[in-house]
Amino acid sequence: MTMQAYIPSGGLVGKLKRQAARRLSKLPLQIALEKPMVSFSFDDFPKSAGEAGAQILERHGWRGTYYTGGGYAGGETHLGRMYDIGDLKRLHANGHEIACHTFSHIDVGRTALEDVEAEIERNRKFLTACGFEGALETFAFPYGEASPAAKQALGKHFRVLRGVRPGINRGTADRGLLMAVPLDGGGAGLKRALNWIEEATRNPGWLIFYGHDVREAPSEWGCTLDFLETVCRAVAKSGTEVHTINCALDRIGK
Numbered sequence: 005m006t007m008q009a010y011i012p013s014g015g016l017v018g019k020l021k022r023q024a025a026r027r028l029s030k031l032p033l034q035i036a037l038e039k040p041m042v043s044f045s046f047d048d049f050p051k052s053a054g055e056a057g058a059q060i061l062e063r064h065g066w067r068g069t070y071y072t073g074g075g076y077a078g079g080e081t082h083l084g085r086m087y088d089i090g091d092l093k094r095l096h097a098n099g100h101e102i103a104c105h106t107f108s109h110i111d112v113g114r115t116a117l118e119d120v121e122a123e124i125e126r127n128r129k130f131l132t133a134c135g136f137e138g139a140l141e142t143f144a145f146p147y148g149e150a151s152p153a154a155k156q157a158l159g160k161h162f163r164v165l166r167g168v169r170p171g172i173n174r175g176t177a178d179r180g181l182l183m184a185v186p187l188d189g190g191g192a193g194l195k196r197a198l199n200w201i202e203e204a205t206r207n208p209g210w211l212i213f214y215g216h217d218v219r220e221a222p223s224e225w226g227c228t229l230d231f232l233e234t235v236c237r238a239v240a241k242s243g244t245e246v247h248t249i250n251c252a253l254d255r256i257g258k
């Protein structure tokens with residue numbers, strides 16, 4: 005059965021909640037880079053991101069971060085076929101980062117903290133049972149939906165928490181809700197992604213991309229292989245270093 009896309013709370017209430025999540029409970033992370041850095045991440049994650057997406061990155065000599073929800077293993081969603089255990093093992097063995105995205109892709113902003121903690125523990129146990137031996141060091145909020153309390157609580161489990169608000173992380177960034185630029189939106193989205201690379205080059209910072217499916221007829225949240233390849237070529241041309249989220253943090257020195 006194909007899962008329908010969940011839409012987080014909209015209207016004024018949703019807007020105010022998102023503002024509070026951004027402005028309150030900031031977890032300061034000082035980022036002072038002489039040269040920009042780029043990270044590529046994929047959420048949920050579709051098999052196409054683990055295959056075509058990883059292959060494109062690897063051809064450039066790079067690795068990505070896969071925000072994995074255990075509940076999606078072997079499934080099928082609006083993003084297409086989802087990853088399976090073989091994808092997880094191969095990506096991990098090839099040096100990609102496997103990271104946490106809750107087990108059931110919950111809206112953290114609308115979930116009691118103890119249930120959020122249980123979701124994270126369930127995800128960790130599931131991935132360990134699948135034979136994944138690494139630690140889950142970083143986290144991405146499903147739908148980018150956070151709350152001040154969740155930022156504080158999850159900031160203790162993970163080095164950083166990533167959101168979905170576009171921007172470059174620099175100066176005093178918020179490690180409780182890192183900004184990230186989508187790999188979606190067709191031609192207009194590609195243009196925006198390329199503009200962010202220029203912006204990161206002009207004024208060095210940490211540019212994090214996040215995507216979903218990578219296939220010829222992508223979902224609204226995905227991109228084509230050409231889209232990703234064009235972004236990678238622009239990053240390569242800019243001379244920017246590319247690291248997984250976890251490795252980028254080592255470079256930042258936190």
Ligand SMILES: [Zn+2]
Nearest residue numbers: 047048146147
């Ligand atoms: Zn997600």
